[in-house]
Amino acid sequence: MLRLYDYLASGNGYKVRVILRLLGMPFERVEVDIVRGESRTAEFLAKNPEGRIPVLRLEDGTHLFESNAILCYLAEGTAYLPQERLARAQVLQWMFWEQYSHEPNVATVRHWVAHLGVPEEKRALLEQKRALGVRALSVMERHLEGRAFFAAERFTVADIALYAYTHVAPEGGFDLAPFPRVRAWLDRVKDRPGFTPITQA
């Protein structure tokens, strides 16, 4: 059986839980307490040398890491990852953008504010990241004009990747009120059949 090394509050781990459940693939979930350093033990580093969750253990024992790579692996051959060259590249475009421009800002601010607390020496960096997070939300708002989903004119793994930290952005103090298209898209994604909440272990 597939085994997911995960942390319940993690949006990156949540992406993998969402696709596994949408595809009806059974898996066992192993909670790794990242705040206590459980992803940095020698045993865990043998699974992912970067020392982070999520990690998916495949049936043959291979350990796959990086949430968006895992999404693509699981979605291959399904409607969630287009075969057509340009549509597929546009899905990947948004997933790479999520990792470079969105997650390092929106997710990090949420993690510091909601889970770790913000030490004095990180306050300036927090505000820089908050501004970049607002910029990322503005980019999403602009792209969603006249579109229901991010790429390929349908719901794909790009939407799963972007939903994960956008829907919990208010936990980091981000106000979604100025982003009505983003809010409508969040509702469209949440209301899809079989779509599960981040709190579901």
Ligand SMILES: N[C@@H](CCC(=O)N[C@@H](CS)C(=O)NCC(=O)O)C(=O)O
């Ligand atoms: N780019 C990675 C990021 C993974 C990541 O940042 N994981 C965090 C939880 S969301 C983690 O394991 N942090 C623990 C640590 O860095 O020790 C992905 O998308 O999977």
